Amino acid sequence: SQTIHQWPATLVQPVGSPLSLECTVEGTSNPNLYWYRQAAGRGLQLLFYSVGIGQISSEVPQNLSASRPQDRQFILSSKKLLLSDSGFYLCAWSVQLGQETQYFGPGTRLLVL
Amino acid sequence: GEDVEQSLFLSVREGDSSVINCTYTDSSSTYLYWYKQEPGAGLQLLTYIFSNMDMKQDQRLTVLLNKKDKHLSLRIADTQTGDSAIYFCAERNQAGTALIFGKGTTLSVSS
Numbered sequence: 001s002q003t004i005h006q007w008p009a010t011l012v013q014p015v016g017s018p019l020s021l022e023c024t025v026e027g028t029s030n031p032n033l034y035w036y037r038q039a040a041g042r043g044l045q046l047l048f049y050s051v052g053i054g055q056i057s058s059e060v061p062q063n064l065s066a067s068r069p070q071d072r073q074f075i076l077s078s079k080k081l082l083l084s085d086s087g088f089y090l091c092a093w094s095v096q097l098g099q100e101t102q103y104f105g106p107g108t109r110l111l112v113l
Numbered sequence: 114g115e116d117v118e119q120s121l122f123l124s125v126r127e128g129d130s131s132v133i134n135c136t137y138t139d140s141s142s143t144y145l146y147w148y149k150q151e152p153g154a155g156l157q158l159l160t161y162i163f164s165n166m167d168m169k170q171d172q173r174l175t176v177l178l179n180k181k182d183k184h185l186s187l188r189i190a191d192t193q194t195g196d197s198a199i200y201f202c203a204e205r206n207q208a209g210t211a212l213i214f215g216k217g218t219t220l221s222v223s224s
Contacts, residue, residue, distance in 0.1 A: 036214075043201065043214040043216035044201065046211045049211055057210070059210075104148075104157070106154055107155045
Protein backbone atom coordinates (compact mmCIF):
# COMPACT_ATOMS: atom_id res chain seq x y z
CA SER A 1 0.00 0.00 0.00
CA GLN A 2 1.03 3.56 -0.57
CA THR A 3 2.00 5.89 2.24
CA ILE A 4 3.10 9.49 2.34
CA HIS A 5 5.33 10.98 5.00
CA GLN A 6 6.12 14.53 5.95
CA TRP A 7 8.61 15.89 8.41
CA PRO A 8 9.03 17.60 10.59
CA ALA A 9 5.53 17.57 12.05
CA THR A 10 5.98 20.94 13.70
CA LEU A 11 8.56 23.64 13.21
CA VAL A 12 9.15 27.00 14.84
CA GLN A 13 11.62 29.21 12.98
CA PRO A 14 12.75 32.82 13.31
CA VAL A 15 12.15 35.32 10.52
CA GLY A 16 14.99 35.29 8.03
CA SER A 17 16.04 31.71 8.70
CA PRO A 18 16.08 29.01 5.99
CA LEU A 19 13.49 26.28 5.61
CA SER A 20 13.46 22.74 4.35
CA LEU A 21 10.36 20.55 4.54
CA GLU A 22 10.46 17.05 3.22
CA CYS A 23 7.81 14.79 1.75
CA THR A 24 8.32 11.20 0.67
CA VAL A 25 5.96 8.70 -0.88
CA GLU A 26 6.22 4.93 -0.59
CA GLY A 27 4.56 2.15 -2.54
CA THR A 28 4.16 3.87 -5.89
CA SER A 29 6.34 4.93 -8.80
CA ASN A 30 6.42 8.21 -10.70
CA PRO A 31 3.71 9.88 -8.63
CA ASN A 32 2.59 13.43 -9.26
CA LEU A 33 3.44 15.47 -6.19
CA TYR A 34 1.92 18.62 -4.76
CA TRP A 35 2.66 21.16 -2.05
CA TYR A 36 -0.30 23.03 -0.54
CA ARG A 37 -0.38 25.65 2.20
CA GLN A 38 -3.27 26.10 4.57
CA ALA A 39 -3.11 29.46 6.34
CA ALA A 40 -5.23 30.10 9.44
CA GLY A 41 -8.87 30.64 8.51
CA ARG A 42 -8.22 30.08 4.83
CA GLY A 43 -8.54 27.23 2.41
CA LEU A 44 -5.78 25.27 0.79
CA GLN A 45 -3.60 27.04 -1.70
CA LEU A 46 -1.63 25.07 -4.25
CA LEU A 47 2.02 26.15 -4.17
CA PHE A 48 3.86 23.70 -6.43
CA TYR A 49 3.30 20.51 -8.35
CA SER A 50 5.68 18.10 -10.02
CA VAL A 51 5.15 15.47 -12.68
CA GLY A 52 8.65 14.02 -12.47
CA ILE A 53 12.19 14.32 -11.17
CA GLY A 54 13.47 17.84 -11.57
CA GLN A 55 10.15 19.09 -12.98
CA ILE A 56 8.55 21.75 -10.84
CA SER A 57 5.63 24.02 -11.66
CA SER A 58 4.84 26.99 -9.47
CA GLU A 59 1.27 28.12 -9.07
CA VAL A 60 1.82 31.36 -7.18
CA PRO A 61 4.79 33.73 -6.86
CA GLN A 62 6.23 33.57 -3.40
CA ASN A 63 9.16 33.30 -1.09
CA LEU A 64 9.29 29.51 -1.39
CA SER A 65 10.81 27.05 -3.83
CA ALA A 66 10.42 23.33 -4.42
CA SER A 67 12.67 20.58 -5.65
CA ARG A 68 12.28 16.94 -6.56
CA PRO A 69 15.68 15.29 -6.34
CA GLN A 70 14.27 11.76 -6.42
CA ASP A 71 11.15 10.16 -7.85
CA ARG A 72 9.35 9.93 -4.53
CA GLN A 73 10.85 12.88 -2.70
CA PHE A 74 9.52 16.42 -2.76
CA ILE A 75 11.17 19.25 -0.84
CA LEU A 76 9.85 22.69 0.01
CA SER A 77 12.47 25.31 0.78
CA SER A 78 13.05 28.92 1.55
CA LYS A 79 16.27 30.89 1.90
CA LYS A 80 14.73 33.49 4.24
CA LEU A 81 11.43 32.94 5.96
CA LEU A 82 8.82 35.67 6.31
CA LEU A 83 6.14 35.94 8.97
CA SER A 84 3.56 35.33 6.27
CA ASP A 85 5.08 31.92 5.57
CA SER A 86 3.48 30.57 8.75
CA GLY A 87 0.87 27.94 8.07
CA PHE A 88 0.13 24.26 7.69
CA TYR A 89 1.96 22.72 4.74
CA LEU A 90 0.48 19.67 3.12
CA CYS A 91 2.10 17.38 0.62
CA ALA A 92 -0.07 15.23 -1.65
CA TRP A 93 0.38 12.72 -4.43
CA SER A 94 -1.75 11.34 -7.22
CA VAL A 95 -1.40 8.72 -9.89
CA GLN A 96 -2.02 11.05 -12.79
CA LEU A 97 -1.83 14.80 -12.96
CA GLY A 98 -5.16 16.15 -11.77
CA GLN A 99 -6.56 12.67 -11.24
CA GLU A 100 -9.60 12.57 -9.03
CA THR A 101 -7.91 11.20 -5.97
CA GLN A 102 -5.12 13.05 -4.24
CA TYR A 103 -3.68 11.51 -1.11
CA PHE A 104 -2.44 13.85 1.54
CA GLY A 105 0.33 13.58 4.06
CA PRO A 106 -0.10 14.43 7.75
CA GLY A 107 1.19 17.97 7.25
CA THR A 108 3.86 20.20 8.78
CA ARG A 109 2.84 23.06 10.99
CA LEU A 110 5.23 25.98 10.53
CA LEU A 111 5.31 28.96 12.83
CA VAL A 112 7.57 31.84 11.88
CA LEU A 113 8.31 34.24 14.70
CA GLY B 114 -11.43 32.73 -12.07
CA GLU B 115 -12.01 29.43 -10.36
CA ASP B 116 -13.50 29.67 -6.89
CA VAL B 117 -15.13 27.36 -4.37
CA GLU B 118 -17.31 28.77 -1.61
CA GLN B 119 -18.49 27.11 1.60
CA SER B 120 -20.16 28.20 4.78
CA LEU B 121 -17.59 28.29 7.58
CA PHE B 122 -19.41 26.65 10.50
CA LEU B 123 -22.10 24.09 11.17
CA SER B 124 -23.24 22.85 14.55
CA VAL B 125 -25.47 19.79 14.99
CA ARG B 126 -26.55 17.39 17.70
CA GLU B 127 -25.39 13.81 17.73
CA GLY B 128 -27.80 11.63 15.77
CA ASP B 129 -29.05 14.46 13.57
CA SER B 130 -28.22 14.81 9.89
CA SER B 131 -25.61 17.33 8.77
CA VAL B 132 -25.72 19.07 5.43
CA ILE B 133 -22.66 20.94 4.24
CA ASN B 134 -23.07 23.10 1.16
CA CYS B 135 -20.64 24.27 -1.46
CA THR B 136 -20.80 26.35 -4.63
CA TYR B 137 -18.22 26.29 -7.39
CA THR B 138 -17.58 28.37 -10.47
CA ASP B 139 -16.06 26.16 -13.14
CA SER B 140 -18.92 24.55 -15.07
CA SER B 141 -16.44 22.36 -16.92
CA SER B 142 -15.34 20.58 -13.74
CA THR B 143 -15.43 16.84 -14.31
CA TYR B 144 -14.88 15.79 -10.71
CA LEU B 145 -15.95 17.36 -7.43
CA TYR B 146 -14.63 16.16 -4.11
CA TRP B 147 -15.24 16.17 -0.40
CA TYR B 148 -12.29 15.92 1.96
CA LYS B 149 -12.27 15.67 5.76
CA GLN B 150 -9.57 17.14 7.99
CA GLU B 151 -9.43 16.14 11.63
CA PRO B 152 -7.61 18.45 14.06
CA GLY B 153 -3.89 18.67 13.36
CA ALA B 154 -4.05 16.10 10.57
CA GLY B 155 -3.85 15.98 6.80
CA LEU B 156 -6.80 15.71 4.46
CA GLN B 157 -8.68 12.48 3.96
CA LEU B 158 -10.69 11.93 0.79
CA LEU B 159 -14.28 11.16 1.77
CA THR B 160 -15.94 10.86 -1.58
CA TYR B 161 -16.08 12.33 -5.05
CA ILE B 162 -18.72 12.63 -7.71
CA PHE B 163 -18.52 12.74 -11.48
CA SER B 164 -20.17 15.71 -13.12
CA ASN B 165 -22.57 13.46 -15.04
CA MET B 166 -24.08 12.24 -11.76
CA ASP B 167 -26.73 13.94 -9.66
CA MET B 168 -26.30 11.89 -6.53
CA LYS B 169 -23.88 9.48 -4.95
CA GLN B 170 -24.46 7.56 -1.75
CA ASP B 171 -21.80 5.86 0.33
CA GLN B 172 -22.96 4.49 3.68
CA ARG B 173 -23.83 7.53 5.82
CA LEU B 174 -22.66 9.98 3.16
CA THR B 175 -24.85 11.37 0.39
CA VAL B 176 -23.50 13.79 -2.20
CA LEU B 177 -25.92 15.85 -4.26
CA LEU B 178 -24.82 17.77 -7.33
CA ASN B 179 -26.87 20.50 -8.98
CA LYS B 180 -24.93 21.37 -12.11
CA LYS B 181 -27.33 24.11 -13.17
CA ASP B 182 -26.76 26.02 -9.94
CA LYS B 183 -23.15 24.76 -9.54
CA HIS B 184 -24.07 23.57 -6.08
CA LEU B 185 -22.65 20.57 -4.26
CA SER B 186 -23.77 19.26 -0.90
CA LEU B 187 -22.62 16.59 1.51
CA ARG B 188 -25.16 15.01 3.82
CA ILE B 189 -23.98 12.99 6.80
CA ALA B 190 -26.72 10.83 8.29
CA ASP B 191 -26.77 10.00 12.00
CA THR B 192 -23.91 12.40 12.72
CA GLN B 193 -21.51 11.22 15.41
CA THR B 194 -19.04 13.11 17.59
CA GLY B 195 -16.27 11.49 15.55
CA ASP B 196 -17.56 13.37 12.51
CA SER B 197 -16.42 16.65 14.07
CA ALA B 198 -13.84 18.00 11.64
CA ILE B 199 -13.31 20.49 8.84
CA TYR B 200 -14.89 19.45 5.55
CA PHE B 201 -13.47 20.77 2.30
CA CYS B 202 -15.20 20.91 -1.04
CA ALA B 203 -12.88 20.89 -4.06
CA GLU B 204 -13.00 20.97 -7.83
CA ARG B 205 -10.33 20.33 -10.42
CA ASN B 206 -8.82 23.49 -11.84
CA GLN B 207 -9.27 24.25 -15.53
CA ALA B 208 -5.74 23.24 -16.36
CA GLY B 209 -6.39 19.88 -14.72
CA THR B 210 -3.21 20.27 -12.72
CA ALA B 211 -4.61 20.35 -9.20
CA LEU B 212 -7.60 20.87 -6.97
CA ILE B 213 -9.20 24.16 -5.98
CA PHE B 214 -10.37 23.96 -2.38
CA GLY B 215 -12.96 25.91 -0.47
CA LYS B 216 -12.04 27.39 2.90
CA GLY B 217 -13.64 24.47 4.69
CA THR B 218 -16.70 24.05 6.87
CA THR B 219 -16.06 23.31 10.53
CA LEU B 220 -18.60 20.76 11.72
CA SER B 221 -19.17 20.65 15.45
CA VAL B 222 -21.17 17.73 16.84
CA SER B 223 -22.52 17.98 20.37
CA SER B 224 -23.74 15.04 22.42
